[in-house]
Amino acid sequence: xxxxxxxxxxxxxxxxxxxxxxxxxxxxxxxxxxxxxxxxxxxxxxxxxxxxxxxxxxxxxxxxxxxxxxxxxxxxxxxxxxxxxxxxxxxxxxxxxxxxxxxxxxxxxxxxxxxxxxxxxxxxxxxxxxxxxxxxxxxxxxxxxxxxxxxxxxxxxxxxxxxxxxxxxxxxxxxxxxxxxxxxxxxxxxxxxxxxxxxxxxxxxxxxxxxxxxxxxxxxxxxxxxxxxxxxxxxxxxxxxxxxxxxxx
Numbered sequence: 078x079x080x081x082x083x084x085x086x087x088x089x090x091x092x093x094x095x096x097x098x099x100x101x102x103x104x105x106x107x108x109x110x111x112x113x114x115x116x117x118x119x120x121x122x123x124x125x126x127x128x129x130x131x132x133x134x135x136x137x138x139x140x141x142x143x144x145x146x147x148x149x150x151x152x153x154x155x156x157x158x159x160x161x162x163x164x165x166x167x168x169x170x171x172x173x174x175x176x177x178x179x180x181x182x183x184x185x186x187x188x189x190x191x192x193x194x195x196x197x198x199x200x201x202x203x204x205x206x207x208x209x210x211x212x213x214x215x216x217x218x219x220x221x222x223x224x225x226x227x228x229x230x231x232x233x234x235x236x237x238x239x240x241x242x243x244x245x246x247x248x249x250x251x252x253x254x255x256x257x258x259x260x261x262x263x264x265x266x267x268x269x270x271x272x273x274x275x276x277x278x279x280x281x282x283x284x285x286x287x288x289x290x291x292x293x294x295x296x297x298x299x300x301x302x303x304x305x306x307x308x309x310x311x312x313x314x315x316x317x318x319x320x321x322x323x324x325x326x
Contacts, residue, residue: 103195103213104258106206109265117261118211124219128189145312146186149178154194156297158202161286170286172294173217176225176250177301180243187222188214216257225250239306240299247298251291255283
């Protein structure tokens with residue numbers, strides 16, 4: 078077995094096997110009405126299908142594409158298993174990892190990586206749920222990946238260095254994920270209450286934890302990109318579409 082997979086498995090096993098008393102992360106099973114859960118599943122499906130299509134096409138050109146996506150999905154899984162309780166919301170904040178995935182793979186494959194991580198967490202860790210998998214995928218995978226990628230590409234085109242742009246991408250992906258989570262939850266549970274006040278209250282509950290966590294995720298993303306540039310430029314050569322493969326400041 079490739080030593081990279083052994084290292085990644087070793088990193089994941091403590092997370093899987095260690096008992097956790099933290100509150101559940103992501104949008105939990107049963108929170109959203111069936112109609113809304115189905116809506117978000119349908120909304121996420123085209124992005125996931127596009128990501129899988131991208132993966133197939135890249136694999137035809139580069140056989141290392143699938144292992145690379147698998148390793149990044151494992152990294153997203155580990156990063157997003159770092160819960161920080163949010164007492165006012167009865168849930169947990171956590172880093173997401175989709176900013177890093179989008180920077181390394183592009184946004185559509187970032188969705189694929191998030192889909193795998195969220196499915197494993199729902200099945201084995203009771204984080205999120207199968208019925209809310211589509212909603213969690215839309216906020217963390219779609220909104221997080223595309224927000225992070227857009228910020229990264231925009232800043233790179235403006236001439237910002239690759240590490241600084243990666244920091245901004247991680248920050249944007251994290252905050253976009255929680256803005257999306259607040260809106261998704263508000264739409265599903267508001268009943269007859271106005272949408273925006275409810276969304277604002279949910280978003281406000283995340284602010285004390287998610288503001289610093291967003292900065293932390295930006296630092297993690299920038300640090301990983303900087304490390305890969307120094308230690309594994311061959312991996313970054315496979316991510317030329319994101320602009321990292323070229324020399325950056």
